[in-house]
Amino acid sequence: MIEFNVNPGDRGYRVRVEGGAVAHGFADALAVLPPGPVAILSDSNVAPLYGEAARRSVEASGRKSFAVTVPAGEGSKSLEVFSRVLGEMLSGGADRTSSLLALGGGVVGDLGGFAASTFMRGIPFFMAPTSLLSQVDSSVGGKVAVNHTRSKNLIGLFAQPAGVLVDPAVLSTLPAEEYASGLAEGVKAAAILDAELFARMEAEREPIRARDPATLEAVISRCLRLKADVVEKDERETKGLREVLNFGHTVGHALETALGYGTIRHGEAVSAGMVAACRLAERTRGFQAGETARLETLLSFFGLPVRLPAGTDPGRVLAAMRGDKKKRGGALRFVLLERLGRAGPAEAVAEAQVLEVLRGIGA
Amino acid sequence: MIEFNVNPGDRGYRVRVEGGAVAHGFADALAVLPPGPVAILSDSNVAPLYGEAARRSVEASGRKSFAVTVPAGEGSKSLEVFSRVLGEMLSGGADRTSSLLALGGGVVGDLGGFAASTFMRGIPFFMAPTSLLSQVDSSVGGKVAVNHTRSKNLIGLFAQPAGVLVDPAVLSTLPAEEYASGLAEGVKAAAILDAELFARMEAEREPIRARDPATLEAVISRCLRLKADVVEKDERETKGLREVLNFGHTVGHALETALGYGTIRHGEAVSAGMVAACRLAERTRGFQAGETARLETLLSFFGLPVRLPAGTDPGRVLAAMRGDKKKRGGALRFVLLERLGRAGPAEAVAEAQVLEVLRGIGA
Numbered sequence: 001m002i003e004f005n006v007n008p009g010d011r012g013y014r015v016r017v018e019g020g021a022v023a024h025g026f027a028d029a030l031a032v033l034p035p036g037p038v039a040i041l042s043d044s045n046v047a048p049l050y051g052e053a054a055r056r057s058v059e060a061s062g063r064k065s066f067a068v069t070v071p072a073g074e075g076s077k078s079l080e081v082f083s084r085v086l087g088e089m090l091s092g093g094a095d096r097t098s099s100l101l102a103l104g105g106g107v108v109g110d111l112g113g114f115a116a117s118t119f120m121r122g123i124p125f126f127m128a129p130t131s132l133l134s135q136v137d138s139s140v141g142g143k144v145a146v147n148h149t150r151s152k153n154l155i156g157l158f159a160q161p162a163g164v165l166v167d168p169a170v171l172s173t174l175p176a177e178e179y180a181s182g183l184a185e186g187v188k189a190a191a192i193l194d195a196e197l198f199a200r201m202e203a204e205r206e207p208i209r210a211r212d213p214a215t216l217e218a219v220i221s222r223c224l225r226l227k228a229d230v231v232e233k234d235e236r237e238t239k240g241l242r243e244v245l246n247f248g249h250t251v252g253h254a255l256e257t258a259l260g261y262g263t264i265r266h267g268e269a270v271s272a273g274m275v276a277a278c279r280l281a282e283r284t285r286g287f288q289a290g291e292t293a294r295l296e297t298l299l300s301f302f303g304l305p306v307r308l309p310a311g312t313d314p315g316r317v318l319a320a321m322r323g324d325k326k327k328r329g330g331a332l333r334f335v336l337l338e339r340l341g342r343a344g345p346a347e348a349v350a351e352a353q354v355l356e357v358l359r360g361i362g363a
Numbered sequence: 364m365i366e367f368n369v370n371p372g373d374r375g376y377r378v379r380v381e382g383g384a385v386a387h388g389f390a391d392a393l394a395v396l397p398p399g400p401v402a403i404l405s406d407s408n409v410a411p412l413y414g415e416a417a418r419r420s421v422e423a424s425g426r427k428s429f430a431v432t433v434p435a436g437e438g439s440k441s442l443e444v445f446s447r448v449l450g451e452m453l454s455g456g457a458d459r460t461s462s463l464l465a466l467g468g469g470v471v472g473d474l475g476g477f478a479a480s481t482f483m484r485g486i487p488f489f490m491a492p493t494s495l496l497s498q499v500d501s502s503v504g505g506k507v508a509v510n511h512t513r514s515k516n517l518i519g520l521f522a523q524p525a526g527v528l529v530d531p532a533v534l535s536t537l538p539a540e541e542y543a544s545g546l547a548e549g550v551k552a553a554a555i556l557d558a559e560l561f562a563r564m565e566a567e568r569e570p571i572r573a574r575d576p577a578t579l580e581a582v583i584s585r586c587l588r589l590k591a592d593v594v595e596k597d598e599r600e601t602k603g604l605r606e607v608l609n610f611g612h613t614v615g616h617a618l619e620t621a622l623g624y625g626t627i628r629h630g631e632a633v634s635a636g637m638v639a640a641c642r643l644a645e646r647t648r649g650f651q652a653g654e655t656a657r658l659e660t661l662l663s664f665f666g667l668p669v670r671l672p673a674g675t676d677p678g679r680v681l682a683a684m685r686g687d688k689k690k691r692g693g694a695l696r697f698v699l700l701e702r703l704g705r706a707g708p709a710e711a712v713a714e715a716q717v718l719e720v721l722r723g724i725g726a
Contacts, residue, residue, distance in 0.1 A: 010373065079442050086511055086518065118481075121506065121519045121599075143484065148449050155449065156484040157520075236485075 002221040006160075006228040008142055008235035013163050015140060015228070017221040019213030021167040022053050022128070027060035032162045033124055036097030037064040039089050041112040043072040046104045046130050049173055054103050054128065065101075066092035070111065074262065077111050077147045079155070085115045099124040099162065105131030106138045110153070113144030117159040124162035131174060132182025133267060135166045136189070136223045141231050152261070158236050166224070168216035179211065180303040181267025184248075187298060188274060189223040192247045193230075195341025197222050202294070205301050244343045247335040248274035251358070254320035255308070264309060271304035272361065279357040281336040284346065291340050307361045314358035318351060365584040369523075369591040371505055371598035376526050378503060378591070380584040382576030384530040385416050385491070390423035395525045396487055399460030400427040402452050404475040406435040409467045409493050412536055417466045417491065428464075429455035433474065437625065440474050440510045442518070448478045462487045462525065468494030469501045473516075476507030480522040487525035494537060495545025496630060498529045499552070499586045504594050515624070521599050529587070531579035542574065543666040544630025547611075550661060551637060552586040555610045556593075558704025560585050565657070568664050607706045610698040611637035614721070617683035618671070627672060634667035635724065642720040644699040647709065654703050670724045677721035681714060 001018040016029055030038075038058045042051050047069045058065040068088045070076040089098070102112030102125055109127055116125035129139040145156025171179060190198035200219070201208060207215040227245065234241035252273030255264060278295055281287035296306040308314070321332055331348040338344065364381040379392055393401075401421045405414050410432045421428040431451045433439040452461070465475030465488055472490055479488035492502040508519025534542060553561035563582070564571060570578040590608065597604035615636030618627060638659055644650035659669040671677070684695055694711040701707065 079446055083442055083511065087513055090511075090513055090517070118518045118520060120517060121508070121521055145484065148446065148453075150450055150453055154453070154483060155481050157481060158484055 002217055004221070004225055004228070006140060006232065008160060008232045011160050013161055015164040015166065015221075015224055017166040017168070017217050017224070019167060019169045019217050021165055022050050022057075022170055025053075025057045025060055026128075026165050027057045029163055029165050030058060030061040030063070030101075030126065033061070033063065033099040033126060034097045035063065036095060036099065037066060037093050039068050039092055039094055039098065039100045040065050040103055041068045041070070041085065041100055041108055041115070042103040043070050043076065043105075043108050045072040046108070050103060050130060050170060054101060058101065064093075068092065070108070072107075074107055074147070076107055077145070079146060079148075082111060082115055082146050085111065086119055089115070089119060094119065094123070096120050096123065099126065101126045101128060103128045103130065104134075105129065106134045109134050109138055110143075110145050110156075113159055113161065114146050114156060117144060117157050122159075125159075127161045127164040129164070129166060130170045132171055132179050133185055134182075135168065135171070136182055136220050137185040137227065139164050139166065140224050140227050142235060164224075166220055168211070168213045168220060171211050171216065176303065177265060177268075181265040183208070183302045184267030184271040184274075184299070184304050186219060186223045187295070187302070188245075188247055188270060189226045191274065191295060191337060191340055192244045192335070192343035193226045193341060194222070195339070197226070198294075198298075198340050202298055205298065209302060240345070243333075243345050244335050247337070247343050248277055250321060250332065250334050251276040251317065254317045255312070257320035257323070258316040259309065259312065268305050271299050272306065272308055275299070275306045275361055276357050277334055277336055279360060280334060280346075280349065280353060281338075283353055283357070284349070285336060285338060287337055287339070291337070294340065308358065312362060314355055314362055317358055318355055321354070365580055367584070367588055367591070369503060369595065371523060371595045374523050376524055378527040378529065378584075378587055380529040380531070380580050380587070382530060382532045382580050384528055385413050385420075385533050388416075388420045388423055389491075389528050389530075390420045392526055392528050393421060393424040393426070393464075393489065396424070396426065396462040396489060397460045398426065399458060399462065400429060400456050402431050402455055402457055402461065402463045403428050403466055404431045404433070404448065404463055404471055404478070405466040406433050406439065406468075406471055408435040409471070413466060413493060413533060417464060421464065427456075431455065433471070435470075437470055437510070439470055440508070442509060442511075445474060445478055445509050448474065449482055452478070452482060457482065457486070459483050459486065462489065464489045464491060466491045466493065467497075468492065469497045472497050472501055473506075473508050473519075476522055476524065477509050477519060480507060480520050485522075488522075490524045490527040492527070492529060493533045495534055495542050496548055497545075498531065498534070499545055499583050500548040500590060502527050502529065503587050503590050505598060527587075529583055531574070531576045531583060534574050534579065539666065540628060540631075544628040546571070546665045547630030547634040547637075547662070547667055549582065549586045550658070550665070551608075551610055551633060552589045554637065554658060554700060554703055555607045555698070555706035556589045556704060557585070558702070560589070561657075561661075561703050565661055568661065572665060603708070606708050607698050610700070610706050611640055613684060613695065613697050614639040614680065617680045618675070620683035620686070621679040622672065622675065631668050634662045635669065635671055638662070638669045638724055639720050640697055640699055642723060643697060643709075643712065643716060644701075646716055646720070647712070648699060648701060650700055650702065654700070657703065670726050671721065673726040675725060677718055677725055680721055681718055684717070
């Protein structure tokens with residue numbers, strides 16, 4: 001078990017990474033919650049697998065609990081489902097002494113964090129992420145949101161959880177593509193912030209791919225600690241420090257938009273986006289081609305794409321990039337590596353160079 | 364013009380009370396806002412009266428603006444209207460450098476504050492309250508919310524405005540009953556916190572009733588300052604200090620519920636509720652009957668009810684009180700006066716006494 005504190009702004013919380021915690025119980029981690037009934041928010045995939053174990057931990061902590069289950073998938077981040085969740089919280093007896101346990105992936109974390117933060121002007125929420133993407137990334141960071149019909153994550157808050165429990169053992173039930181997609185954000189954290197972690201992921205790529213809980217405990221907690229370091233210094237994304245976390249995301253988001261959300265997984269898009277960013281860095285800041293090769297090799301080993309999906313029109317990806325909110329003041333913004341483990345923003349990247357790079361990794 | 368700072372938690376803001384400010388322009392007060400386009404949120408009553416003046420002030424401050432207008436009335440505090448407001452903000456070109464000017468009464472302030480606080484994880488909002496209720500009370504306090512279909516104000520946040528501009532001159536266009544309803548919260552502030560202000564309101568009851576802007580400038584700013592003092596010490600309602608602000612509200616809320624929301628104005632219900640609380644304090648803590656008489660005289664002069672509406676069943680009011688969220692741990696909770704200008708919570712009030720008091724002021 002590995003534990004550490006995250007202290008953004010005025011409220012700190014504890015992150016525990018422990019293989020097997022969900023099955024063995026984590027009642028003690030829930031001591032940070034108020035005494036009232038706990039709404040266990042989960043989705044239709046996760047609830048049947050881990051809902052009962054979570055209920056036992058909540059009850060063992062001396063609190064009443066009730067289940068709120070939403071359909072699996074991004075569609076549950078709508079205002080309609082949000083409203084239904086609040087209604088079920090009322091029906092379940094939630095009041096100002098209550099809290100919410102978000103048991104699931106990114107959708108459940110985003111929806112649950114937003115619901116808890118606005119229910120009766122805010123009750124605490126506890127994150128128990130069950131996808132690798134949320135374990136390695138979104139469970140720490142303090143961003144929660146639901147979608148507007150016209151814009152993803154438009155309706156949101158910066159809101160810190162009361163605590164986070166990450167159990168890598170639950171990843172065993174994850175579909176292979178979901179698992180790989182999550183690894184992309186882990187590789188990203190290493191690539192931008194920690195060359196040593198990157199080398200470790202290369203060395204331990206086999207047990208990582210095999211989802212070995214002990215290896216993952218160490219790797220995930222290191223990724224989360226790296227992210228927490230950034231978030232602690234820039235809780236509300238006002239100082240530009242969080243921007244490095246967008247490495248691979250300029251092209252990644254554009255790919256998701258150009259292909260249509262849901263066509264490509266977030267981590268897959270980020271994977272190809274990281275390769276694109278490295279190619280761009282080779283051209284603009286002397287990033288070593290050998291380092292790009294190391295990144296590509298690791299991503300490929302994990303089953304992640306290092307080229308654009310077959311048939312992708314680079315022009316459409318560029319167009320989507322122009323529309324992306326990361327673009328400011330007319331110029332495309334990229335996060336580029338100087339070397340593995342060190343990243344920084346690049347202002348005013350020329351569109352012609354981006355297009356060349358996209359063509360270079362096109363299929 | 365009277366100005367003062369409010370400093371709850373880590374973010375302070377400035378309140379300006381100035382008769383005629385809306386007509387004369389208040390561009391300088393908007394200097395606290397970020398440089399991007401300002402969404403001027405208003406309702407179908409207020410927009411035609413003051414929308415153009417507000418637009419001129421925003422443009423004079425060097426910012427672009429666009430209008431977002433919702434139907435007047437509590438119905439606009441729905442998730443549907445909230446979603447529509449966010450859509451119109453997108454259409455108007457709002458981004459993270461934008462802000463929102465809430466120009467209207469409590470509904471616009473609540474809806475606008477919540478919309479701004481959740482739009483792209485939060486942009487600043489500026490309050491320009493146009494009803495007396497919002498000028499004297501809700502514009503300071505940091506509570507914003509929309510309604511759930513099953514519960515009023517269920518979906519909300521503690522969120523502080525970037526600034527507040529109160530112009531008593533705009534009250535000239537308010538319907539008489541709306542104006543009186545707002546005075547109830549002003550009388551409340553004096554009754555619980557400031558005997559001197561109460562005496563002043565008695566002495567200046569004529570110019571107050573006549574809506575004299577100079578008199579109102581002084582009275583409103585004093586009421587807001589009193590509220591700010593409480594809010595500064597208990598921003599998130601966690602220390603029980605804000606509870607005194609609920610004077611008159613135990614019976615008031617119950618009356619609104621028992622009669623059906625919209626049947627009686629909030630201030631009217633609070634007015635009768637304050638009289639009930641004083642009668643109760645006479646019985647339980649030796650509050651002087653002469654002070655109750657002073658309160659009743661002042662409220663009556665302002666056209667506010669000091670009895671339950673004709674035909675009200677005291678038993679139904681008591682039943683509604685039991686269901687009220689202010690009730691904790693099985694006992695009815697009241698805020699009672701020790702004397703005019705001094706209030707405190709009363710635990711475990713006997714229902715029989717409450718019923719007697721309600722019968723005593725029944726029609």
